[in-house]
Amino acid sequence: MTDLLTVARLAGVSRATAARAFSEPEKVREATRDKVYAASEAVGFRPNYVARQLRTQSTRIIGVMLPTLCNPLFSEQLQAMEQVARAGGYSLMVATTDYDAERESAVMENMLRQRVDGLVLTVADAQQSACLALLEREPLPVVLVHNPAAAPHFITVSVDNHQAMYQATGRLLDLGHRHIGMIAGPVQQSDRARLRYQGYCQAMTNAGMSPLPLIEMAHHTRADTRLLLPWLGPEQKLTALICSNDLLALSAIGCLQRQGYRVPEQISVMGFDGIALGEMLCPSLSSVVQPQQELGQVAMESVLGLIAGAVISSRRLDFTLRQGESIARARF
Amino acid sequence: MTDLLTVARLAGVSRATAARAFSEPEKVREATRDKVYAASEAVGFRPNYVARQLRTQSTRIIGVMLPTLCNPLFSEQLQAMEQVARAGGYSLMVATTDYDAERESAVMENMLRQRVDGLVLTVADAQQSACLALLEREPLPVVLVHNPAAAPHFITVSVDNHQAMYQATGRLLDLGHRHIGMIAGPVQQSDRARLRYQGYCQAMTNAGMSPLPLIEMAHHTRADTRLLLPWLGPEQKLTALICSNDLLALSAIGCLQRQGYRVPEQISVMGFDGIALGEMLCPSLSSVVQPQQELGQVAMESVLGLIAGAVISSRRLDFTLRQGESIARARF
DNA sequence: TTGTACGCGTTATCAG
DNA sequence: CTGATAACGCGTACAA
Secondary structure (H helix, E strand, O other), X not given: OOOHHHHHHHHOOOHHHHHHHHHOHHHOOHHHHHHHHHHHHHHOOOXXXXXXHHHHXXXXXXXXXXXXXXXXXXXXXXXXXXXXXXXXXXXXXXXXXXXXXXHHHHHHHHHHHOOXXXXXXXXXXXXXXXXXXXXXXXXXXXXXXXXXXXXXXXXEEEOOHHHHHHHHXXXXXXXXXXXXXXXXXXXXXXXXXXXXXXXXXXXXXXXXXXXXXXXXXXXXXXXXXXXXXXXXXXXXXXXXXXXXXXXXXXXXXXXHHHOOOOOOOOOEEEEEEOOHHHHHOOOOOEEEEOOHHHHHHHHHHHHHHHHOOOOOOOEEOOOEEEOOOOOOOOOO | OOOHHHHHHXXXXXXXXXXXXXXXXXXXXXXXXXXXXXXXXXXXXXXXXXXXXXXXXXXXXXXXEEOOOOOHHHHHHHHHHHHHHHHOOOEEEEXXXXXXXXXXXXXXXXXXXXXXXXXXXXXXXXXXXXXXXXXXXXXXXXXXXXXXXXXXXXXXXXXXXXXXXXXXXXXXXXXXXXXXXXXEOOHHHOHHHHHHHHHHHHHHHHOOOOOOOOEEOXXXXXXXXXXXXHHOOOOOOOOEEEEOOHHHHHHHHHHHHHOOOOOOOOOEEEEEEOOHHHHHOOOOOEEXXXXXXXXHHHHHHHHHHHHOOOOOOOEEOOOEEEOOOOOOOOOO
């Protein structure tokens, strides 16, 4: 792991020439270049990116901050981002925050010190995010994913969560459902969950019904039977359940079936996100499909664009309603 | 984003003192320290880790290389690793390889140039991995996850895949199954899949049966009904299916149910990995449970240990068989 | 085309 | 406790 000087000496050239052989090969005569390469093979030389980064003031690293990797939505998005980044010659520094604002700030600070060239983040709540406030003063290229495009200072890539949940609820209403409940994870942690609940409320209200209070689970990814049962009793007899994400929906279906309910015959369940697995199971999951890969791709392309000095604007991506087997017409 | 010298001047101290205020605060008088901090606030100074990395020859970055993030096994493992790393003051550089040996080598080379302090990797096939061969000559701390501890040069954290699948198959045999098929993704891509198939074969042979050829799917994460059906016809009437991973198992159950088969009444299905979702669905998935978080934790602790100069050895972690509702006694 | 020389922002090593 | 100075490894004017 020696340095360029050693290589240069062995190759019988100056250090500058050796350096050029790596960073600007076309500016070095072929014979000279080969000598340099041979020499670096011999001594096991490998360019030191840290030194290069210091010198060029550019790390070619993108910082990626996500709430969690337990939700396939985020992990597939990360996978897509990584591919775009690598194709563009960038590496990824990754951190998760578990929807914790303090961790968000700590992660951010660390990435800024690392001098990442850009940032792609999904914060828990863009409205009251200390780390976004901090970022406003930084000249760093930043792209938000999923967060509502509230902060006009930031480029955002997202779907319209409010509208999506409005339509999803509408689908259930169209099927004749009147007793529709909505479940979510800890909702004050997530601005998207709030938007989705608002979408649900508006759909209910527009249809002349009063929205039910949100059924809030302790985890973002697992439904709790005990919190579900009261809504299925004789008093509050839900015929449909709409969920803030697919993992919640799938585990809710599991809970219901385990309690002897048949889905969708006795109760319809609708998810949100459109994770791949939902399509394969039986009954297949009805869901709002977010273009997960595209979200990651567009977000990464946007930061890279910003870094390259291009003019980039926020993007609203299209969602679709996937008609699965987990919902059916309401009957009495 | 100014530098230490600016801060020092403003604070009326030397650059060395300003530096110490950050890296060794206890060696600076409190009054001086405060002046430095005040000055750095004023000019918006933030320590430059790149410069520090160059000087100290240590990046406090761990490179993590995984086949894919689409399998929750890997993404949850990554999440666990990230937490341990952050707690230890390390950051993560993450890349995926999609089981492609060339991408493995490219990713590796990039991480070496980035001067990561250590590496945690899962390669497609440890036996014939160009990047592992390359690594043997490097003095870098490396920990392999999941790969069989074949290469004695490397610390490995894994479960015994062969033994696990042997026992899982045994469980089906104990339930009276005789026609047990195994499905997997592209098997030549993964040394684990091969080991698991061997475990299956040995269990079958020991029980006096001849193992069936592997049913190989095009994707690691999705079963294909068309490839499954021939094994359910009158000639090859399987009563149990054992799968190389849980996503394959869950999608296989979906395929079967969609074809009108009842699980487990008509056919038992067993998975491998023990992803969280499997437990929530109905029928719940019988599976070999790998300690996903522990795998990540132990792996990360091991590299950090190696970096710290501790003596670390390979670890075999325990797996368990989860008895789910997807398997039942064979009947005729 | 190749070589010389400087600086990127920090920490380590001394000396005071 | 504080200050001066030399690296760390590389890129890149500028000169030859």
